[in-house]
Amino acid sequence: MLVTTKRYADVLVVAAAGRIDYQNADEFKAALMPHLENCGAGRDQVVLDLSQLDYISSAGLRVLMIAAKEVRARQGKLLAVTLQPVVREIFEISRFTLVFDIFDSVQEALAKISPLALAAYESKSP
Amino acid sequence: MRIRFWGTRGSLPVSITAGGIKRKIVEALLAAAGRNLRTGSEIEAFVERELPFAVSHTYGGNSSCVQIDIGAEDYFLCDLGTGARLFGHHVMAQKGPAAPGTFHVFMSHTHWDHIMGFPFFAPAYIAGNRIVIHGCHADLEQVFRRQHAAPCFPVEFDRLPAKIEFVRLEAGKRHRIAGLEVTPKLQLHSGDSYGYRFEHGGKVVVYSTDSEHKPDDARLTQGFVDFFRDADLVIFDAMYSLADAVSVREDWGHSSNIVGVELCQLARVKHLCMFHHEPVNDDAKIASVLQETVRLEEITRGDHTVRISSAYDGMEIVV
Numbered sequence: 001m002l003v004t005t006k007r008y009a010d011v012l013v014v015a016a017a018g019r020i021d022y023q024n025a026d027e028f029k030a031a032l033m034p035h036l037e038n039c040g041a042g043r044d045q046v047v048l049d050l051s052q053l054d055y056i057s058s059a060g061l062r063v064l065m066i067a068a069k070e071v072r073a074r075q076g077k078l079l080a081v082t083l084q085p086v087v088r089e090i091f092e093i094s095r096f097t098l099v100f101d102i103f104d105s106v107q108e109a110l111a112k113i114s115p116l117a118l119a120a121y122e123s124k125s126p
Numbered sequence: 127m128r129i130r131f132w133g134t135r136g137s138l139p140v141s142i143t144a145g146g147i148k149r150k151i152v153e154a155l156l157a158a159a160g161r162n163l164r165t166g167s168e169i170e171a172f173v174e175r176e177l178p179f180a181v182s183h184t185y186g187g188n189s190s191c192v193q194i195d196i197g198a199e200d201y202f203l204c205d206l207g208t209g210a211r212l213f214g215h216h217v218m219a220q221k222g223p224a225a226p227g228t229f230h231v232f233m234s235h236t237h238w239d240h241i242m243g244f245p246f247f248a249p250a251y252i253a254g255n256r257i258v259i260h261g262c263h264a265d266l267e268q269v270f271r272r273q274h275a276a277p278c279f280p281v282e283f284d285r286l287p288a289k290i291e292f293v294r295l296e297a298g299k300r301h302r303i304a305g306l307e308v309t310p311k312l313q314l315h316s317g318d319s320y321g322y323r324f325e326h327g328g329k330v331v332v333y334s335t336d337s338e339h340k341p342d343d344a345r346l347t348q349g350f351v352d353f354f355r356d357a358d359l360v361i362f363d364a365m366y367s368l369a370d371a372v373s374v375r376e377d378w379g380h381s382s383n384i385v386g387v388e389l390c391q392l393a394r395v396k397h398l399c400m401f402h403h404e405p406v407n408d409d410a411k412i413a414s415v416l417q418e419t420v421r422l423e424e425i426t427r428g429d430h431t432v433r434i435s436s437a438y439d440g441m442e443i444v445v
């Protein structure tokens with residue numbers, strides 16, 4: 001399990017990779033939560049890039065729920081993008097599709113929430 | 127061991143509505159349109175083999191009561207929800223009211239949906255029967271007495287003709303009761319609940335209802351993996367979706383299909399049977415959750431396969 005970040009203007013893209021289960025959910029939580037501290041209305045927005053996430057168990061999903069609540073409490077936005085097919089199905093079966101706005105690409109998510117971030121993204125990745 | 131489900135609904139007994147029956151008949155007749163079904167047996171075969179379970183049957187609406195049949199003379203039950211009424215009638219019809227019997231009951235906890243069948247449990251009204259109610263709660267007897275007290279019920283507990291005993295079990299300890307090995311385990315639920323691991327003839331059945339799991343708590347999770355370890359069957363509280371269980375219904379004391387599959391995979395359980403169905407869910411909804419859960423097991427399977435089913439009133443599983 002690996003968490004990395006990239007910034008595009010006012011949007012922080014947090015990428016989680018590998019497998020998240022009950023044994024490393026705490027680690028995932030510790031890696032993810034600090035990135036949410038700056039989010040909120042008029043401040044950062046956060047996009048979760050799950051394109052490299054192979055598997056997530058209920059333990060990891062619970063961390064995502066805590067993250068979503070945290071962001072919502074700050075009037076921020078937390079979006080999920082590029083779910084692999086298995087993760088997508090896990091989201092559907094667990095009803096986490098009702099918790100997160102899910103987009104097919106980082107670009108699509110940025111287009112939805114921040115033209116500035118989209119411009120920054122497109123200039124960085126030709 | 128033969129497991130019979132007499133009541134499988136969570137929280138409150140429910141019944142299918144007039145509209146629900148009509149929808150099933152319309153769907154069944156639509157499916158039969160153009161088919162040349164003439165005899166009773168042709169129709170029976172069509173209903174049994176070709177209609178989806180949620181159309182041809184119902185999951186039922188009685189609250190928790192599960193029978194563990196080990197082929198012994200004594201009877202074993204988990205919980206006394208409204209399903210216990212049907213069980214009682216069944217036993218009376220089978221052996222006749224004159225033949226006395228011993229009934230061992232294992233109580234997960236004393237929430238109303240798990241005790242409300244007892245005032246209508248026919249064996250309690252027949253002298254010569256012995257009913258032994260086992261549980262880990264200190265106030266077990268008091269709760270049963272209170273349920274029979276005026277003004278809520280007309281027959282006082284002390285007037286029940288059967289001999290009724292209460293036996294306190296210690297959680298985490300293996301007990302041998304009338305030839306059945308039983309190990310209770312403390313579970314997370316308002317007022318505490320207990321799961322039971324039953325062992326007999328080399329087979330293991332776990333009854334674990336009204337139990338909330340904290341998926342990201344590795345220590346608690348490991349405790350349940352050990353409790354479920356290598357079981358032939360786990361009867362599991364899968365009342366909510368995971369998203370509900372960890373958000374709006376957090377600390378409501380129930381679990382989800384997702385956590386059930388994960389625990390059974392980790393514990394290498396052979397068969398997961400989802401139980402304590404949400405009263406709001408109709409047959410079609412329970413069937414679709416089952417289908418999704420079967421799919422979840424497939425896409426997350428390692429080197430061990432877990433069979434998935436959803437309990438219905440009248441279901442039997444032999445392990």
Ligand SMILES: [Zn+2]
Nearest residue numbers: 136137239336
């Ligand atoms: Zn219950």
Ligand SMILES: [Zn+2]
Nearest residue numbers: 235237315336
């Ligand atoms: Zn309960």
